Amino acid sequence: MQEVSYYSKTFALWLTPDQIQKRVQELAEAINAAYWDKDVEIISILQGAFVFTADLIRQLDFHPRVHFIKASSYSGMQTTGTVQIDHIGHLNLEGKHVLICEDIIDTGRTLVEVLRVLRQANPATCEICSLLLKPDCLESLIDIKYCGFEIPPEFVVGYGLDFEGFGRNLPGIYRLKS
Ligand code: IMP
Ligand code: MG
Numbered sequence: 001m002q003e004v005s006y007y008s009k010t011f012a013l014w015l016t017p018d019q020i021q022k023r024v025q026e027l028a029e030a031i032n033a034a035y036w037d038k039d040v041e042i043i044s045i046l047q048g049a050f051v052f053t054a055d056l057i058r059q060l061d062f063h064p065r066v067h068f069i070k071a072s073s074y075s076g077m078q079t080t081g082t083v084q085i086d087h088i089g090h091l092n093l094e095g096k097h098v099l100i101c102e103d104i105i106d107t108g109r110t111l112v113e114v115l116r117v118l119r120q121a122n123p124a125t126c127e128i129c130s131l132l133l134k135p136d137c138l139e140s141l142i143d144i145k146y147c148g149f150e151i152p153p154e155f156v157v158g159y160g161l162d163f164e165g166f167g168r169n170l171p172g173i174y175r176l177k178s
Pocket of ligand 1: 048
């Protein structure tokens with residue numbers, strides 16, 4: 001599918017399923033090399049990261065525990081500025097190697113808040129793996145150890161990312177055209 005439309009917005013294919021799968025494999029190889037001998041807790045950030053997480057963890061050849069937390073800040077195509085984080089309270093991360101799995105980093109506000117909360121749990125290390133990054137939108141300095149693709153400041157859907165709930169099931173990533 002070259003284009004998709006939801007409501008009055010049209011999105012054009014930009015990263016093909018093959019390109020994404022190849023990059024996910026490369027990220028998994030780097031993560032395998034870094035974590036094979038460690039106690040790893042993968043923390044996936046719902047909702048958007050569920051597809052990326054599902055593909056990534058099946059390429060890992062060690063035995064991480066996998067958890068999901070929920071962070072919300074976006075409404076439609078805009079970030080609301082305040083970040084709400086849920087389902088984080090019960091995690092025991094003391095002394096563990098935490099790897100955060102995110103779909104996209106835009107302003108970075110979500111990650112700043114997630115990092116702040118996770119670090120209170122005293123993990124041994126806490127690194128970030130994000131499929132996408134919009135470097136031009138970043139508002140604070142965040143060390144992103146594993147990044148799939150750097151993209152321009154445009155709104156994208158597909159591969160877990162949505163517009164008003166639509167587009168998450170697309171195997172490719174599409175960018176807003178009109
Ligand atoms: P941040 O807090 O501004 O970095 O925004 C991060 C969150 O906003 C991501 O986890 C996504 O859920 C959502 N988001 C940011 N950019 C996009 C986009 O282009 N398409 C869909 N969701 C996005
Ligand atoms: Mg997200």
